[in-house]
Amino acid sequence: MPKIFLSPSTQEYNSYVSGGNEELYMNLLADRLEPYLRSCGIKFVRNDPDRTFAGAIQDSNSGQYDVHLALHSNAAPDRLSGRLRGIDIYFAPKSAASEKLANIIANNLKSIYPLPDKVRAVPTYTLGEVLNTRAVAVLCELGYHDNYADEAWIKSELGNIAANLARSLCDYFGIPFIRPSAVRWGTVATDGSGLNIRAYPSTSSQILGSIPNGTSVMINGAADGWYVVDYNGIVGYSSADFIVL
Secondary structure, eight states: OOEEEEEEOOOTTSBOTTSOBHHHHHHHHHHHHHHHHHHHTOEEEEOOTTSOHHHHHHHHHTSOOSEEEEEEEEOOOGGGTTTOOOEEEEEOTTOHHHHHHHHHHHHHHTTTSSOGGGEEEEEOSSOHHHHSOSSEEEEEEEEETTSHHHHHHHHHOHHHHHHHHHHHHHHHHTOOOOOOOOOEEEEEOSSSSOEEEESSSSTTSOEEEEEOTTOEEEEEEEETTEEEEEETTEEEEEEGGGEEO
16 A cells, blocks of 8 residues: 655744644644544555654655655745735656656646646756655645635645545545544454455456455545555455355
């Protein structure tokens, strides 16, 4: 199953125009994103808020991740302060995968941002979190926090933004989008054999592991007769027919 490095802003010095700051609200966004990642079967590690972006790059590169997702909000130059709006999703210009992910995120965000023509995927030649990470990386500038309208949208729509980003990650990875539900526990009930954990909800997909009959297993989501399970650190899909809640 996919694994991402989730990197909300550590820039507490970037104040929002009516209170709060970039670090606070991007971490609140990451808080709301986490349940979606679990329910969709996307494993994640989150950055250390006490480290800089350089530390986030170092920590990301020290592990094996499929995507590095940086969450930020923007600010206009002083001469245009408060006058700009829009969302920019930055990608690495030499990475087709980074550009693909950025376009998926931008296209999906157009459905919830009030000015869809101002949502775009943009190449960057300077942003280290995009250019210097080993994983496929994008950096999301989710509106201008020095603009009252954009700031209000960010603050009021954190849940919808989180759901939208999770859907985009699922689209990129080619897995079902599953809305969060309460974590449940079940017991494997087969004819005695182990229950396969698969990479996709299909009997023809890759087998990631097996759960012994009679074993308890954590269930993070459900879709079309399959459960998203977490067993001994293996996250994947198991048939709901063989798990008793």
